[in-house]
Amino acid sequence: MQEDRSNKYKRIILAGNPNVGKSVLFGLLTGKYVTVSNYPGTTVEISHGNITLEGRKYIVIDSPGVNSFIPMSEDERVTRDLFLAERPDSTVLVSDSKNLRRGLMLFVQLADMGLPAVLVLNMEDEANARGIEIDSRRLEEILSVRVVGTVAPQRKGIGRLREVMLEPSVPRIRTDYGEVIEKYAAEIAGMLPAAAISERSIALMILASDDSIKNWLIANLEPEVIKRIEDLRDEAQVRMKAPISQVISGRRFAIAESITAEVQKKTGLEGGHIAQWIGKWSMHPVGGIGFLVAVLFCFYEFVGKFGAGTLVNFFEQVIFGTYLSPGIGKIVRAVVPWVLVQDFFVGQYGLFTMALTYAVAIILPITATFFIAFGFLEDSGYLPRIAVVSNRAFAKIGLNGKAVLPMVLGLGCGTMATMTTRILETKRERLIATFLIALAIPCSAQLGVILGMLGPYSLKVPLWWIGTVLMVLLLGGAIAARVIPGDRPDFFLELPPIRIPRLGNILMKTVSRIEWYLREAVPLFILGTFVLFLLDKLKVLGWLEAAASPVIVRFLGLPAETTSAFILGFLRRDYGAAGLFELAKKGIMNEDQIIVSIITLTLFVPCLASFFMIIKERGSKTALTMFLLITVFALLVGGGVNFLLRLFHQML
Numbered sequence: 001m002q003e004d005r006s007n008k009y010k011r012i013i014l015a016g017n018p019n020v021g022k023s024v025l026f027g028l029l030t031g032k033y034v035t036v037s038n039y040p041g042t043t044v045e046i047s048h049g050n051i052t053l054e055g056r057k058y059i060v061i062d063s064p065g066v067n068s069f070i071p072m073s074e075d076e077r078v079t080r081d082l083f084l085a086e087r088p089d090s091t092v093l094v095s096d097s098k099n100l101r102r103g104l105m106l107f108v109q110l111a112d113m114g115l116p117a118v119l120v121l122n123m124e125d126e127a128n129a130r131g132i133e134i135d136s137r138r139l140e141e142i143l144s145v146r147v148v149g150t151v152a153p154q155r156k157g158i159g160r161l162r163e164v165m166l167e168p169s170v171p172r173i174r175t176d177y178g179e180v181i182e183k184y185a186a187e188i189a190g191m192l193p194a195a196a197i198s199e200r201s202i203a204l205m206i207l208a209s210d211d212s213i214k215n216w217l218i219a220n221l222e223p224e225v226i227k228r229i230e231d232l233r234d235e236a237q238v239r240m241k242a243p244i245s246q247v248i249s250g251r252r253f254a255i256a257e258s259i260t261a262e263v264q265k266k267t268g269l270e271g272g273h274i275a276q277w278i279g280k281w282s283m284h285p286v287g288g289i290g291f292l293v294a295v296l297f298c299f300y301e302f303v304g305k306f307g308a309g310t311l312v313n314f315f316e317q318v319i320f321g322t323y324l325s326p327g328i329g330k331i332v333r334a335v336v337p338w339v340l341v342q343d344f345f346v347g348q349y350g351l352f353t354m355a356l357t358y359a360v361a362i363i364l365p366i367t368a369t370f371f372i373a374f375g376f377l378e379d380s381g382y383l384p385r386i387a388v389v390s391n392r393a394f395a396k397i398g399l400n401g402k403a404v405l406p407m408v409l410g411l412g413c414g415t416m417a418t419m420t421t422r423i424l425e426t427k428r429e430r431l432i433a434t435f436l437i438a439l440a441i442p443c444s445a446q447l448g449v450i451l452g453m454l455g456p457y458s459l460k461v462p463l464w465w466i467g468t469v470l471m472v473l474l475l476g477g478a479i480a481a482r483v484i485p486g487d488r489p490d491f492f493l494e495l496p497p498i499r500i501p502r503l504g505n506i507l508m509k510t511v512s513r514i515e516w517y518l519r520e521a522v523p524l525f526i527l528g529t530f531v532l533f534l535l536d537k538l539k540v541l542g543w544l545e546a547a548a549s550p551v552i553v554r555f556l557g558l559p560a561e562t563t564s565a566f567i568l569g570f571l572r573r574d575y576g577a578a579g580l581f582e583l584a585k586k587g588i589m590n591e592d593q594i595i596v597s598i599i600t601l602t603l604f605v606p607c608l609a610s611f612f613m614i615i616k617e618r619g620s621k622t623a624l625t626m627f628l629l630i631t632v633f634a635l636l637v638g639g640g641v642n643f644l645l646r647l648f649h650q651m652l
Helices: 022-030 074-085 097-113 124-129 136-143 158-164 179-189 199-207 211-220 223-239 244-263 273-281 287-335 339-346 351-380 383-395 401-410 414-423 427-440 444-454 460-483 503-520 522-537 540-555 562-571 573-585 591-603 608-618 620-651
Strands: 011-016 035-038 045-053 056-062 090-096 117-122 132-134 147-149 264-266
Touching (some): 011 097, 097 117, 147 158, 179 199, 199 211, 211 223, 287 339, 287 401, 339 351, 351 383, 351 503, 351 522, 383 401, 414 608, 427 591, 460 620, 522 608
Parallel strands (some): 090 117, 117 147
Antiparallel strands (some): 045 056
């Protein structure tokens, strides 16, 4: 039977600037995050949900937050491409009521595209607290579209929004970009095929030197036509004194400013003085650092100590260790007569004893606590302030302040930290951050064991360890920033006001993200454990241990027994650190060997789960290159430290 495509593929796209509450509205409209997937060819997440309106089901798409539909980042390109791929039945543009001008900048572009839209003025309560009033009726008259005021956390206006979502209309705004731009835009538009958005808007993107539109042109036009269009673009720029992109942006800003001035007024009554005070001092050059240290300490205590310590111990030792593992082991051995199959399920590298124990008992508690903490930072409005305060430091290693959170998360779990590099704007930044996390950020499990090893020894040991790892982090970042091609993007963030997060919103987002984790990450643990199972049964693991022993003993100056600890460190970082811990307790290693071993293990290859996550995020070729570089780098640094320690002893 033929599918009713007109019913199945009706689409509603939620669009808007970053930090305007768009994803919260999406959750309220759809009930939950039904599907979260990467947009083809990118690592940008797109959420899809279902909604029933007037007896018909629609697909609602939560697009990435943008500042312009002329892309300056991968997020903006993905959102623009959503409109370019297929015309939506309705576009719900979500705007921050406190910053109407910024939302109208996007709305002017929707008008150029000729897309039917509805305007949502979210965060009305925060606008009122600042003494901002918007005449919604007059705004509807000017734009010729439906305007709905909402306060998403309180569900205010959601019912009205559901009523008008299917009453979109094309905005009545037409922006005049000047004689030259309009002339060439019309000429280029006449050469373009029919598209989901207006040909004029595509022509304006071309004139603004939007390189990301080139793939669409190649897919729809002959090479000679593309060459003629590019010649017209260059000819138009020659006739303009300023860059065309600036002229287009300036005209749109002027329209947005004019409309805002007509419909918005300030009463002078402001509230939320404590929140404003916190927001101000969290950005202070000195006070901001104090806030940052306090927040990161609380973040690490909650995720790294409570999540990776208390909860992991409870799940691993009590639930799995006391109840599940022994019970399932008995059942498998009683039901399955073949030893090989038994080992596959409950052996040293078994599907249950390693894969599910690792994924559920160890990583899941860390994941849940991180998502709760991250949701708190998101909804409080403090997240962009952390990025601003730390921007200068991260600029020295080729990143910007947004990289602080993946780095901090790396102290909890490198696997999750690799996934959260998606918050960085460019492929270059994500690559550098992933490399540094894999190279020089010890996870909480490994870190806890290493800190335990340092206790009996002099201050010399932790100073050598911390100093070397920090030096490697800075040096590795500086080298990566020079070697990896690409421009560093401009660092600018819209700073939302500080607000009290609502527990319901945080829990809703946390549950949806945990569902995504279980779908995306758990299969990686199962696959990795299966590979280890095969290597063990084929005796390859034993061969690797024998082959690595000469490097460990001769170059690093460590006992031969430490070889197995480094191999286990690839399987699970805390296994490797625990192996070194046992050797240290037995007195097999002296103080210098402790220094060399913990430095080398900290810088050694990421654990198997992190390695598979790097493959998923960055690709197998990049992951293998990182694996080889980090292995060589860790051994060279360890060998160099061994040489320096011996040299110091000879000098003394």
